[in-house]
Amino acid sequence: MSAERDQEFAEFVDGRFTALQRFGYLLTGEWHLAEDLVQTALTKVWFHRNSLRSANALESYTRTAMVNTSTQWWRRKWKGETPTEVLPEPASDSQYGVVDDRDQLLRALAELPRRTRATLVLRYFEDLPEAEIAQIMGCSVGTVKSNISRGLAKLREHQLVAGITSADRLAPEKKGVDHE
Incomplete structure (x- = not known):
């Protein structure tokens, strides 16, 4: 049953992704948010795919998940709780x-x-x-x-070095270096 539902879900995603993305664009007004919305909704649907009555319910359930998720995002934004409003400074791994x-x-x-x-x-x-x-x-x-x-x-x-925490990442690589 689960393998059959997995196959139905994969076919649904392949066939309806573009339509769902357009629907997401109409809900959010931005393409990148529409993509995020579709992916979030599909993730929610995937976890509940085995409890759905039929494959036909996938479309309805996905659109409902998209509307609900979009509403949650809008409320969060409206309340000023945007999760990406203040991003932490990334570690300097680059x-x-x-x-x-x-x-x-x-x-x-x-x-x-x-x-x-x-x-x-x-x-x-x-x-x-x-x-x-x-x-x-x-x-x-x-x-x-x-x-x-x-x-x-x-x-x-020293104020220039105050933010640097590890001298190890500043030292040059020791690979193949001989100390003579």
């Missing part, structure tokens, strides 16, 4: 966000004293241990730790 973050970090690093900047670069970008950094810079491990602590504190206070 290459553009990473480039922006890296640029802000480089600007903030440029404002640090040279030894502090060198210590932070060696520790977090070159991923060297504190003992090796001390050897390279000709100072004690305690001085390295102190420079790292002060440098990170200044970066955290």
